[in-house]
Amino acid sequence: MERISKSHDSFKLMKEMIKTNHYPNITVTDDTEILKLAYKNNLKIKLLFYCFELEYKDETKELLNNLIEAADMVYEISKSSYEAIRLKENHAGIIGAIELNNYTFDDFKDKEFIMVLDHLEIPGNIGTIYRTLDAAAADGVILVDPISKLNNEKITSSSRGTNLIIPTVCASYQDTIKYLLDNGYDIYLGEPELGKNYKEYDYNGKIAIVTGNERFGINPDWYNHKSLKVFIPMEGSQNSLNVGIASSILIYEAYMKRHNM
Secondary structure, three states, X not given: OOEOOOXXXXXXXXXXXXHOOOOOOEEEXXXXXXXXXXXXXXXXXXXXXXXXXXXXXXXXXXXXXXXXXXXXXXXXXXXXXXXXXXXXOOOOOEEEEEEOOOOOHHHHOOOOEEEEEXXXXXXXXXXXXXXXXXXXXXXXXXXXXXXXXXXXXXXXXXXXXXXXXXXXXXXXXXXXXHHHXXXXXXXXXXXXXXXXXXXXXXXXXXXXXXXXXXXXXOOHHHHHOOOEEEEOOOOOOOOOOOHHHHHHHHHHHHHHHHOOO
């Protein structure tokens, strides 16, 4: 295995992948659980570094060997080099650049339970929603005019890598509303006040649950199209929930209803 320093082109490439937005189809992680998930789901690992000065536990050695076999390019680096690019303080000394799968609306024709995130910007919120969608076995996500991109390392981290395995389309609002209407989805708009209590819907059939930007909510044009408005009752002093929490409540309610639970 080739051992490289910070001056090597591949080291500079990894650093650029971490620091810039020039690689929208690549996300970087040094979380072994996320790397394990990527390997298990046959995601392409474009570039892999590991620290040759560390001792690895047997389980980590097995993962590392699998990743080495799967990765396009693999290099050994020193502790000091690793410290220059690490993402976590508590790391195992393995870092990989993972290629995201590319999905289009053509891949969504058989998806019946999807989440639409309209112009969300806080990575932690997006990651929370992905983790809930994974737990509820949702079919896919549409990121509408996203501020935080799917490859954002903070989304990958907060979602525990589920953003890499749940089929996701990034699209404009106009393309999204056209797709949903043309393909017969019932559109549920997460709305603080209008419509019905979230418990009153059955969420069966082809559904798209829409939640919106942390500050401004969903695009007002959603209300100009056929949709079902849904709210979550609140009795405190605030008039809305965090979008990650609100989305998770709606996702699990849909999951329970769709499975007669």
